[in-house]
Amino acid sequence: MKSVLVVEDYPSLQTLYKFALQKAGYAVDICDDSETALRMTAQRAYDVILLDLLLRRGSGLGFLKAFKQRHLPKASQPKIVVISNIKHPAVAKEADRLGATAYYVKSSSSPKDIAQAVDNATRDKGAA
């Protein structure tokens, strides 16, 4: 079973993404800050990280920066799908530069869309 780490600090959205991803057949772990996310990704190799940008402690971009510095071999790199309500193109570009696979605006994507995005990311990972 493929695994997803959801880094999201809003409890209702945690519930929704977990529900949608479990329904799509993924094993889901959840955390709500970038520090815990870094610790969890050091302990377990996830297939996909679903990453919010504005977190209560730390930020998604901070996580991306720190994660990039690990210089993991390409084969063991998880795909990182950013989910945020920030619609600023400069932020999306920065996330892309720091290694995000895709960027989704939460308010215009249903949890099903997000699960589909995770599907696409795992397919890309399989192809890579």
Added chain:
Amino acid sequence: MEVYDLSAELTGREEFTKRVSVYIKLRWLLLSVLGITGLTTVYYNKASNVQIETVLLLSGIAIFTNLLFELAIRLEKRRLSFNFYVATALLIIIVDIAIFSAVVYSGGGSISRAVLLYTIPIVIAGGLFNRLYIYFTGGLCVLFYMAMLILAEVRLTGALPAIGLVVQGAFYACVLMVIAYLTDYLYTIKHNKEVERAQTELVSLASHQLRTPATAVKGFLSFLLDDELGTLTPSQKDFARQAYAENEIQLRLIDNILNVARIDLQSLHFEPRVGDISQLAQEVIEEHAGAIKRRGQTVTFHGAGNLKAVFDTQLLRMVLDNLISNASKYCGQGGRLVVAVKSYPKSIKVSVEDNGAGIAPADQKQLFKRFSRVGRGQSDRTPGSGLGLYLARELMRLHNGKIEVVSYPNEGSVFTITLPRKAKANG
């Protein structure tokens, strides 16, 4: 790039105490330069009025006071008394004015170019305090300078300064006040920019905070509508659908408010690129297809494929989204919408037509004003913020284009946006 990381922002008090500490550190540098300059003048220019005792005395006072300030700041850091920092900063400024007056005095009184040293405390006062303190410091500099001028003249001639010297002194005093004015002016510009930036950040953050719970509501409703938690009865489904539609309106409203605030603050991100406007129009129609169908309406699209123009996709999408959403809202059950994209030698026009209630001529001028809620048939029952068309007009202005309306009561309305062909694209 870190965004919205407000925790990294310093509060006003912390920023002030940090600046006082920096000022004390800069003072070490400044005093070293002044001391070396004084000693060099004494050594190489025997004819100057500067005496070795004066240089040593001033340097000694300066070093002693700075040591005191440095020590006091280090001791005070444990308690962080804000008033202490304010008093220390004021005291440093006054001591500096006194030291600079002594430098001017020993350097030849009114004819000394060292008078420009007074600029330093004025600029520092601007960096630490508000405009009142800038003029207070400027006035204090003038007072010290005048006193120094009289003292120097009495010491040299035994009499009060002659009229020529008074005029010269007055001139320098005016220069100092002009410097105070310029300092105030520059700091005001800087301050205004900081306030604008803070407002933009606040609006962005507030809009994000509003959007998050609305997004969650949308997610929960989408599961109910998709029968993921069991089949709903038709009336339950109808209510869930209405709640979903209201939620969409709420999200659009948040976006509109955010973008109007960004326009006001001139912080809207505008990135025009070459794109296919026909495709964009069709995408927006597709997004509204569900709502149009629910209202029993039809929509027709006329337009050539692959019609290139220069525009910011996100912003123009917002304009078309507002126009098509309005057309559907106001033309009522069973209405007809026509979206057309036409190419002209100098421009491209996109029109959105409906056969709704239309808008009275007197109301048409009010349409594009902020928070305008003019009578449009069912408008009393139709939700809207009065921001959509205002936003559309502002966004078209940003594209050097325009938006127009032709409407007849009981016949319908045609909203047309015009994009110039000769626009400059980024990238």
